[in-house]
Amino acid sequence: MAEYDLLEQFRTDVIEGLRAKQKRLPSRYFYDAEGDAIFQRIMRMPEYYLTRCEDEILGQQADAVIDAIAGDAHEFDLLELGAGDGTKTKHLLRRLIALGRAPFYRPIDISRNALDALGASLRQELPTLRFRGEQREYFDVLGEPLGGDRTKAILFLGSNIGNLDWVEAAELLAGIGRTMGPRDRLMVGFDRRKDPMLVLRAYDDPAGHTRDFNLNLLRRINRELGADFDLERFVHVPVYDPFTGCASSYLVSTCLQEVHLDGVEQGFRFRAWEAIHTEISQKYDQEEIAALGAQAGLRITHSFSDRKDYFTDAVFMRA
Numbered sequence: 469m470a471e472y473d474l475l476e477q478f479r480t481d482v483i484e485g486l487r488a489k490q491k492r493l494p495s496r497y498f499y500d501a502e503g504d505a506i507f508q509r510i511m512r513m514p515e516y517y518l519t520r521c522e523d524e525i526l527g528q529q530a531d532a533v534i535d536a537i538a539g540d541a542h543e544f545d546l547l548e549l550g551a552g553d554g555t556k557t558k559h560l561l562r563r564l565i566a567l568g569r570a571p572f573y574r575p576i577d578i579s580r581n582a583l584d585a586l587g588a589s590l591r592q593e594l595p596t597l598r599f600r601g602e603q604r605e606y607f608d609v610l611g612e613p614l615g616g617d618r619t620k621a622i623l624f625l626g627s628n629i630g631n632l633d634w635v636e637a638a639e640l641l642a643g644i645g646r647t648m649g650p651r652d653r654l655m656v657g658f659d660r661r662k663d664p665m666l667v668l669r670a671y672d673d674p675a676g677h678t679r680d681f682n683l684n685l686l687r688r689i690n691r692e693l694g695a696d697f698d699l700e701r702f703v704h705v706p707v708y709d710p711f712t713g714c715a716s717s718y719l720v721s722t723c724l725q726e727v728h729l730d731g732v733e734q735g736f737r738f739r740a741w742e743a744i745h746t747e748i749s750q751k752y753d754q755e756e757i758a759a760l761g762a763q764a765g766l767r768i769t770h771s772f773s774d775r776k777d778y779f780t781d782a783v784f785m786r787a
């Protein structure tokens with residue numbers, strides 16, 4: 469999508485979300501340059517176990533993971549949806565290069581900043597690697613297949629799937645599955661169900677990075693869409709429901725107020741303590757991972773977990 473269309477889509481989604489009976493803002497808009505930088509801080513904080521656990525899996529089980537996703541293919545496309553800074557994937561890339569194998573790495577991310585930074589670091593750290601970044605949304609892959617007749621290993625790491633609800637997640641996996649041949653594999657990173665307080669702390673950190681991450685979305689709306697959100701009048705409220713395994717974030721208005729957007733005549737009214745839903749981060753158990761895959765027409769071939777069983781990278785093929 470062109471820059472102009474992206475901005476129009478952002479505007480439409482914000483207006484629709486703030487007009488809804490239960491207000492919402494899509495979490496995919498967290499990731500402007502500032503949001504990317506805050507997310508880097510989140511990934512480094514002690515409470516956010518997800519990144520460290522998946523890093524442990526890819527670092528310590530790289531050979532087994534490579535075997536599971538690429539078999540004996542020498543040349544293959546390694547696609548990554550939502551590549552971010554690619555830190556964890558570099559474990560696999562380094563090992564592949566050391567083994568003398570020749571993957572063509574295709575990181576796909578909605579964030580131009582993330583892709584540019586990743587490209588620069590790859591050129592420096594892995595100068596022999598062939599790669600090409602693509603700025604796209606995950607869901608674009610449904611309308612526009614991932615392409616190529618070469619063997620494909622597709623990565624969807626970091627519990628990014630957790631930011632989708634069950635129906636969206638199953639649709640995305642099914643859509644990816646339709647583009648997969650019998651030799652292709654898809655590896656998805658799932659955050660596992662665990663002690664609810666541990667999950668909650670990952671989204672309710674004492675340093676306030678997750679709060680800043682959420683509030684930055686209002687700052688972005690102010691800057692890009694000419695709104696007048698007063699950030700002092702919203703608080704970040706994370707909750708975790710151990711019944712559904714869903715962590716949710718809200719921005720809650722602390723008072724009665726009206727917010728305006730350039731070109732929109734009617735303001736958006738907030739009652740005191742009215743909430744905007746901003747994000748879900750779904751946690752899964754092993755049965756749910758298998759059931760989600762099955763609903764998408766996929767079956768698990770391998771499953772890799774960290775020592776604490778906090779995180780699982782599941783490898784799927786077409787059922």
Ligand code: AVI
Pocket residue numbers: 510518626627628629630631670671678681747748749
């Ligand atoms: C990108 N995604 C998997 C993160 C998560 O855990 O849901 C985003 C995040 N939101 C708050 N902290 C981190």
